[in-house]
Amino acid sequence: MSVKRILTIAGMAVAGLVLLILAFTTWYTVDEGEQAVIITFGKADETITESGLKFKLPWPVQKVEKLSKETFSTTFGYDQDAEGNLISYDKETKMITGDEYIVLADLVVQWKITEPVKYLFNAEDPRELLHDATAASIRSIIGSSPIDDALTDGKAEIEAETRDLLSNLVEKYDIGISIQGIKLQDVELPNEEVRSAFTAVTDARETKSTKINQANKYENQKKNEAQGELDAILSRAQGDRTSRIEQAHGDVAVFDKLYEEYRNNQDITRQRLILETLEQVLPGAKIYIMNDNEGTVKYLPIQPPQQPAPPAAGEGNQEEGGAGDGQ
Structure with a gap:
């Protein structure tokens, strides 16, 4: 060839x-x-x-x-091997709370690539940079939070504050990613002895809170009962006041009417008033009005004299029988 x-x-x-x-x-x-x-x-x-x-x-x-345009998940404090088993990194998750307790905290960061050019060229390893920023953020927030918030009902606030701080750091690094969310997976004390002691303290605190709530409930109940009694007393007093006022008005009307009669006929009205007063002052007594001007005793009984008691049964027959014998 x-x-x-x-x-x-x-x-x-x-x-x-x-x-x-x-x-x-x-x-x-x-x-x-x-x-x-x-x-x-x-x-x-x-x-x-x-x-x-x-x-x-x-x-x-x-x-x-x-x-990829999808949302990525980066774990902090643990990882999964090829068989799906969890691997914990206690040294990475061990941190100190604001009241100087040691806790273990791991979490998941969800993020997206929003600016591909910056992601490719502004950092040699954006994932490693994100991991370091996550560690700094969670340690800062846990370090300013009391242990009660980290272990109980303050996790949501810690997640929100960590997300805000991490978002600010990533924005400063300018690596083309945005933080979508932070989820605390587990926050716990480092050993069983410490966990047991903290559980005992938490139980005591809950018992104290329960007792305080019961005492407040009892106090409110007694206050309501006392207020009800007070309202009832005030209502009765108001009713008595109204009754007394109406009675006084009635007495005034009676007095006015009596005074009018007294002006028309003073002698008769005066005598009637005396008699009515004596009836009220000496009820049930026999009273005689004496007048000796003419040398003759005259009396006026205020009450009718009592009638003689009727004879007992059989007394009349005995008298009749005795009379017959005498005859």
């Missing part, structure tokens, strides 16, 4: 290889859950966020870096 023929075959092979390179490096596909960055001679040129078949200049002029 001649040299010329060999050169021709080699040229055709090179041309075919070039065509293959052009064919496979000119067209690319962006999936629905992806975003792409076009890099021209090592410099980010364009960001593609729409899915579909796309065209670019062949390699080595341009190349494509594809990144």
